[in-house]
Amino acid sequence: MSSIYHGQLTVSIFGQSHAPAIGVTVDGLPAGEPVDLEELQVFLNRRAPGTGNWSTPRKEGDQPEFLSGLSQGRTCGAPLTAVIRNTNTRSGDYADLRDIPRPGHADYTAQVKYGGFQDVAGGGHFSGRLTAPLCIAGGICKQMLARRGIWVGAHIAAIGGIWDRAYDPVALSREDLLAPGRTRFSVLAPEAGERMQAAIAAAKADRDSLGGIIECGVVGLPAGLGDPMLDGMENRIARLAFAIPAVKGVEFGAGFGVAALRGSQNNDPFYMDGGQVKTRTNHAGGILGGITNGMPLVFRVAVKPTPSIAQPQDSVSLSRGENTTLEIHGRHDPCIVPRAVPCVEAAAAIAVCDALLEQQRRSELL
Ligand SMILES: Cc1cc2nc3c(=O)[nH]c(=O)nc-3n(C[C@H](O)[C@H](O)[C@H](O)COP(=O)(O)O)c2cc1C
Numbered sequence: 001m002s003s004i005y006h007g008q009l010t011v012s013i014f015g016q017s018h019a020p021a022i023g024v025t026v027d028g029l030p031a032g033e034p035v036d037l038e039e040l041q042v043f044l045n046r047r048a049p050g051t052g053n054w055s056t057p058r059k060e061g062d063q064p065e066f067l068s069g070l071s072q073g074r075t076c077g078a079p080l081t082a083v084i085r086n087t088n089t090r091s092g093d094y095a096d097l098r099d100i101p102r103p104g105h106a107d108y109t110a111q112v113k114y115g116g117f118q119d120v121a122g123g124g125h126f127s128g129r130l131t132a133p134l135c136i137a138g139g140i141c142k143q144m145l146a147r148r149g150i151w152v153g154a155h156i157a158a159i160g161g162i163w164d165r166a167y168d169p170v171a172l173s174r175e176d177l178l179a180p181g182r183t184r185f186s187v188l189a190p191e192a193g194e195r196m197q198a199a200i201a202a203a204k205a206d207r208d209s210l211g212g213i214i215e216c217g218v219v220g221l222p223a224g225l226g227d228p229m230l231d232g233m234e235n236r237i238a239r240l241a242f243a244i245p246a247v248k249g250v251e252f253g254a255g256f257g258v259a260a261l262r263g264s265q266n267n268d269p270f271y272m273d274g275g276q277v278k279t280r281t282n283h284a285g286g287i288l289g290g291i292t293n294g295m296p297l298v299f300r301v302a303v304k305p306t307p308s309i310a311q312p313q314d315s316v317s318l319s320r321g322e323n324t325t326l327e328i329h330g331r332h333d334p335c336i337v338p339r340a341v342p343c344v345e346a347a348a349a350i351a352v353c354d355a356l357l358e359q360q361r362r363s364e365l366l
């Protein structure tokens with residue numbers, strides 16, 4: 001299994017949902033960066049399971065223990081390793097799933113690839129739980145970016161077809177990005193949030209689940225970050241966003257909507273604003289040719305409905321080679337979207353921080 005992001009920063013995520021611990025090693029962080037552990041905990045709490053009707057009832061404190069890389073509240077240049085102990089596992093729920101794979105989860109593909117040696121309990125290394133260490137790395141990157149005037153935020157754009165107010169991609173402000181994260185259910189329009197929560201409750205009562213869309217923005221970025229072709233900002237962000245289990249799509253700016261537009265509608269006209277080049281619209285989502293253009297960077301991810309639902313489902317017995325019915329008895333999120341909002345912020349923050357470090361180190365060589 002490869003769970004390593006390679007760039008200026010190397011982010012290596014380890015552990016399984018029901019192993020003694022999960023964790024992350026981040027290599028390449030500049031020395032001397034302050035890490036506010038209280039602020040980091042507030043960020044991790046936004047993702048932690050066990051609170052809210054939309055969450056799995058599995059309660060975990062999700063308090064990181066730093067084993068290396070920090071000294072006197074700052075990064076010390078050594079690889080930073082943090083672990084989170086798993087304290088509330090119920091592995092018996094997974095006893096049947098090695099033989100009878102859950103539709104929509106990774107049980108079947110893991111069985112094929114790892115020949116039965118994979119850890120099935122709690123989804124093993126495939127679990128959404130592994131986004132907690134992603135958020136440790138991303139939370140530290142968010143703090144580094146904020147000190148440089150770069151702000152990352154996200155909100156629930158839609159759940160089950162109910163839409164929140166969208167970001168204004170031209171006039172997106174720091175406050176728009178930060179406000180949803182101060183509430184337990186991260187939306188811009190509280191009324192839309194209430195309707196979404198009711199829809200989740202209804203799906204749960206039907207022993208079903210819901211999916212949705214998360215919109216993420218970054219403001220304060222300089223123009224010129226990223227590269228063409230394989231190392232564009234889109235590529236870098238998408239690679240990290242797809243590390244979040246259940247993410248099935250990523251679109252930047254107007255995204256798939258561009259397909260229905262004419263060039264005259266989709267092009268973002270340039271204009272001068274106090275010596276700065278800006279665009280009047282932002283269908284590009286702040287990226288042209290893989291490189292930031294100084295406008296807000298905006299992207300959305302599609303999150304599928306939670307695969308583990310309590311309804312009986314068709315599956316197969318792999319040992320007997322025959323069709324069967326599966327009933328899942330476990331503790332699952334009826335909707336992954338609300339808890340995945342900080343995970344998307346973490347993915348964006350790591351990608352942007354990495355690109356900035358690369359840019360800085362390149363220019364230092366000249
Ligand atoms: C924060 C978070 C929580 C999740 N919770 C659950 C869950 O409770 N039950 C479940 O079946 N899947 C859950 N998932 C999704 C599965 O981990 C994921 O669908 C599975 O690993 C297969 O990966 P894929 O959907 O990317 O193909 C969660 C994902 C995230 C990001």
Ligand SMILES: C=C(O[C@@H]1CC(C(=O)O)=C[C@@H](OP(=O)(O)O)[C@H]1O)C(=O)O
Pocket residue numbers: 017048049056058060089090093121122123126127128129130132245330331332333
């Ligand atoms: C624990 C978390 O979510 C888990 C993600 C998950 C999955 O299959 O992805 C399945 C469930 O695991 P368990 O059966 O052990 O309760 C969720 O609770 C977490 O996100 O921290």
